[in-house]
Amino acid sequence: MNHRHPLRTLAAALTIGVGGALAIPAATASPARASSCNGVAYSPPFSTTYGDPGRCSCSTAGSPGWRQGYSFTVQGNAGGPIAIQVLGYDDRGAEQWYGVGAYSPGDSGGASVPWGNVLSTPALRAAGTYGSPGAEVTFSC
Numbered sequence: 001m002n003h004r005h006p007l008r009t010l011a012a013a014l015t016i017g018v019g020g021a022l023a024i025p026a027a028t029a030s031p032a033r034a035s036s037c038n039g040v041a042y043s044p045p046f047s048t049t050y051g052d053p054g055r056c057s058c059s060t061a062g063s064p065g066w067r068q069g070y071s072f073t074v075q076g077n078a079g080g081p082i083a084i085q086v087l088g089y090d091d092r093g094a095e096q097w098y099g100v101g102a103y104s105p106g107d108s109g110g111a112s113v114p115w116g117n118v119l120s121t122p123a124l125r126a127a128g129t130y131g132s133p134g135a136e137v138t139f140s141c
Contacts, residue, residue: 043126045134053123072139088113
């Protein structure tokens with residue numbers, strides 16, 4: 001009788017992809033996410049550089065052709081537009097930041113970016129303008 005341990009079977013099916021992200025072979029892949037995933041990112045005050053990425057509260061297991069969706073709202077006291085970038089993966093499975101526009105406080109937006117056959121955690125990062133006190137960006141993925 002052949003008894004295979006489910007975790008060993010899963011571990012054998014996963015491989016490490018480019019940039020340390022896990023890739024799932026196409027034969028076993030299916031998009032999988034929790035029903036409610038969210039995160040928070042901050043733009044640094046008085047700077048035009050991107051802040052540290054805010055990570056989503058859950059990960060996404062993609063499949064070939066999968067696109068990751070994001071929705072977000074700029075909160076708080078930004079003195080000008082806040083540039084938003086969201087994480088995705090290119091055709092080779094390499095991490096890629098996609099610019100999705102600039103938004104003022106109270107503005108909401110969304111994006112769908114390439115993800116593909118990758119298991120990773122969605123993320124968003126934000127940058128302000130000189131003179132801006134920074135802003136909080138809440139997002140779901």
